[in-house]
Amino acid sequence: MSETGSEPQILDARGLLCPMPVIRTGAQVDQMAHGETLEVRASDPGVLYDIPAWCRVHGHTVIESREEGDDLVVLLRIGGDDTGDD
Amino acid sequence: MSERPKAVALISGGLDSMLAAQVVKDQGVHVEGINFFTGFCVEGHTHAIRQKDKDKAKRNNALWAAEQVGIKLHIEDISQEYVRVVTNPKHGYGQNLNPCLDCKGFMVGKAREWMEARGFDFVITGEVIGQRPKSQRRETFPVVAEESGAGDRLLRPLCAKRLEPTLPERMGWVDRGQLLDFSGRSRKPQMALAEHYGFEDYSQPAGGCCFLTDETFSRKLADLWETRGTREYDLDDIMLLKLGRHLRPAPNFKLIVAREEGENHFMNGYRKRFHSVRDLDNPGPLALVQGEPGEQDLETAAAITARYGKGKTAERVRAEITPPGGEPYVTEVAPMPPAQIPEEWHV
Ligand code: SF4
Numbered sequence: 025m026s027e028t029g030s031e032p033q034i035l036d037a038r039g040l041l042c043p044m045p046v047i048r049t050g051a052q053v054d055q056m057a058h059g060e061t062l063e064v065r066a067s068d069p070g071v072l073y074d075i076p077a078w079c080r081v082h083g084h085t086v087i088e089s090r091e092e093g094d095d096l097v098v099l100l101r102i103g104g105d106d107t108g109d110d
Numbered sequence: 111m112s113e114r115p116k117a118v119a120l121i122s123g124g125l126d127s128m129l130a131a132q133v134v135k136d137q138g139v140h141v142e143g144i145n146f147f148t149g150f151c152v153e154g155h156t157h158a159i160r161q162k163d164k165d166k167a168k169r170n171n172a173l174w175a176a177e178q179v180g181i182k183l184h185i186e187d188i189s190q191e192y193v194r195v196v197t198n199p200k201h202g203y204g205q206n207l208n209p210c211l212d213c214k215g216f217m218v219g220k221a222r223e224w225m226e227a228r229g230f231d232f233v234i235t236g237e238v239i240g241q242r243p244k245s246q247r248r249e250t251f252p253v254v255a256e257e258s259g260a261g262d263r264l265l266r267p268l269c270a271k272r273l274e275p276t277l278p279e280r281m282g283w284v285d286r287g288q289l290l291d292f293s294g295r296s297r298k299p300q301m302a303l304a305e306h307y308g309f310e311d312y313s314q315p316a317g318g319c320c321f322l323t324d325e326t327f328s329r330k331l332a333d334l335w336e337t338r339g340t341r342e343y344d345l346d347d348i349m350l351l352k353l354g355r356h357l358r359p360a361p362n363f364k365l366i367v368a369r370e371e372g373e374n375h376f377m378n379g380y381r382k383r384f385h386s387v388r389d390l391d392n393p394g395p396l397a398l399v400q401g402e403p404g405e406q407d408l409e410t411a412a413a414i415t416a417r418y419g420k421g422k423t424a425e426r427v428r429a430e431i432t433p434p435g436g437e438p439y440v441t442e443v444a445p446m447p448p449a450q451i452p453e454e455w456h457v
Contacts, residue, residue, distance in 0.1 A: 039379075041349075042170065043145075043147055043151075043170060043185050044147070044187070046170070046173075046185055047147065047185050047186070047187050050184065050185065070170070073169055073170070074170045074173060077169075077170060077173040077174065077177060078173055078183070078185075080177055081173060081176045081177050081181065081182050081183050082182055082183075
């Protein structure tokens with residue numbers, strides 16, 4: 025079922041140091057369905073490298089990563105580039 | 111077995127575990143990686159905090175290794191359970207506070223649990239006979255297999271030909287003929303194999319995969335245990351041992367003096383938990399005071415802290431002292447001259 029276009033789930037990983045934000049991301053993604061989106065908010069700049077790398081090895085897609093004030097935000101979609109019908 | 115056999119490979123981020131996973135994957139086995147966060151891992155934390163290490167923060171080596179091999183990587187937080195491995199290792203410590211043999215048994219055990227929960231068939235490690243004098247010896251290999259509960263389902267592809275055939279070999283899940291016979295401390299065979307696979311720029315940690323092999327870190331941890339009278343610790347303790355200069359002028363208190371801006375910023379977050387001290391008149395470090403300092407101790411802490419700032423040659427400076435989560439107050443101190451700071455205060 026494609027969820028693209030719906031509101032992303034939010035994971036607040038601020039204050040955590042790598043690799044904890046990645047570990048939390050993995051745990052949250054385990055509960056989500058293909059095509060759903062997750063917004064990870066973090067403060068450790070390592071997430072800008074680690075979460076994309078984690079997504080690449082697990083076949084998820086980073087839609088965007090950006091800085092918002094002190095927060096680093098990575099938006100990802102579960103599964104590949106397709107919209108997720110499996 | 112009708113399906114492809116499945117193996118979980120322990121991935122540390124170093125070369126050996128990466129090669130071991132690749133060798134087995136090459137045989138058509140479905141391999142996924144697992145990496146354990148113990149709290150003592152060398153990368154990540156301090157690099158993220160310290161300004162001068164910012165560039166090194168760019169890569170998580172375990173994820174990088176998994177990507178090179180083309181396998182998934184599951185990073186598991188085992189820091190809570192790991193406390194008992196560090197505080198009470200059955201087989202003792204290595205050169206420093208590294209409980210390598212217990213640690214390996216524990217991690218392989220965790221991988222074995224993961225394997226069983228997901229219907230995988232065996233566990234892979236990058237161990238090589240004789241590679242490490244204490245924990246990677248022919249005599250220790252059966253200990254890890256037994257204590258982890260992995261037994262016959264533990265395959266060490268890099269030296270398998272020097273060991274008795276394991277279940278994956280006997281069952282034909284892997285071809286023993288294509289496994290390797292590395293041994294000893296030389297890194298040449300691994301480097302040649304890395305070249306064969308086109309792996310470049312891999313990480314080569316000198317002492318081992320964690321801070322526990324580091325002499326300075328171990329000394330600080332031992333000091334923490336001794337002065338606390340217990341071997342317990344939490345993740346914040348470990349974090350703070352990785353940062354700053356540590357000075358213990360007396361058994362009842364210790365100072366952690368930030369060495370640079372990144373540490374200053376990070377340690378600010380701990381001011382609710384510990385006394386903190388800084389020079390109000392000059393740019394300089396923040397220091398946290400752990401333990402149970404008295405009023406005079408806090409003045410000493412302020413004098414030491416001022417010595418590491420721009421006001422170190424001033425006759426007197428105003429120091430701000432803030433109790434944990436409380437209101438700051440100001441006092442005047444003379445920055446302590448370096449000659450008055452005895453060597454044995456440095457932890
Ligand atoms: S170096 Fe650290 S992580 Fe590696 S086996 Fe020894 S104790 Fe465990």
